[in-house]
Amino acid sequence: MHVLKQPHDDGSEPNPDARAGDIPAKLGRAIVITSGKGGVGKTTTTANLGTALAARGARVALVDADVGLRNLDIVLGLESRVKYHVLDVLDEQVTLDEALVRDKHNETLFLLAAAQSREKDEVDTQKMRDMIHALRERFDYVLIDCPAGIELGFKNAVAGAQEAIVVCTPEVSAVRDVDRVVGLLGNAFRPQLIVNRLRPAMVKKGKMLSVEDVNAILRLPLLGVIADEPEIIITTNKGEPLARSRDGATASAYHAIAARIAGEDVPAPAPEEAKESFFGKLGSIFGGKR
């Protein structure tokens, strides 16, 4: 039933009395997940980190800021539950509570979907900032899935955030774009890096940039490394984020990243053995430059 709900009385202020009992003592953390380049796994990362953080008992809101190209709902398997979206809230057609969709499996995980049939430039940056603030009042974490690009959609996604996680694949194009995005973000967002879709076997053979190679250029605090595993595709097919389970290296990697985000001193990520084999060394000696 699509009943238009009453707008907030005073226009811009978020509705403070909704679910008042659940308001955390302090504001939650709003973290934008961005990359510049498309297709590096921002949405999958957002879905899995949200799932992993919620599994720790935290209250998590996932915001799909990719207006016009809604995807986070389908990765989470919540597409059939979405009734309202970000723009409905910004336009004060519905309240946040009406627009937030609770996850099927996790009581403390919520999604605020993007509008599918609207344009990015319809988003009012200040309203977006206010909305994220309202979410911070009642969630421990607000993860914002940023659209690709560095235009208005990026600026709106970043508007309410205080922190940034940049997702980078070990490819020249992705590294270059992350470099650009980090330059745009500046130091205020204290960007941290997730290297996604790493193939350790290829790295070993010198056919893929290693985490060290990527971060020799980006020089960001490394939050974690996610290998390029077929199970990620399979779980996305099903709409069940991998981090819903704790089995397997990749799921563990997401949970470890979540723990690091929460401030736990989880051992530093050890993604691969960077050591060269004896023959590899021999090859590089014969080859001169590498």
Add this chain to the structure above:
Amino acid sequence: MIDFFKKLFGQSDSSSTAKERLRLVLMTDHLALAPEIIEQMKRDLIDVISRYVEVDRDKVEVNFEREDRALAMLANIPIVAVNRPKGGDGHAAPAPQPAEAAVAAAPSTASQSIADEAPATAAPGAPPKRRRRKKSQNTASQKPATAH
């Protein structure tokens, strides 16, 4: 032969190629200077140094390297001969300061006609490895001019 060994030992260069390409592209991204401007800067640099010493223009190398998220400009300027200032063009005083780095970057102590034997220790044709930072600058790389 080399390729054979590389294949045999499973050594491939494509990640190294990726690194080098990234290094170059990011350098230009951060500089936000057109290649022509960089060439012009190189020519100007040589002109200034040439007032004090004779340099081998063809072997001058100007590169940019990253240090953390900042850029450094590295110049390698082989000196062919030391020109005693003629004192004609308003540079009467020897004023060694501006040329200091260039002198230090010379392949050997500057003396007449030593240029050809100077790079003996380096790879054939390649300029000597020794370089000295000419200028370190924290460019607009942290926040490009177009930010926000």
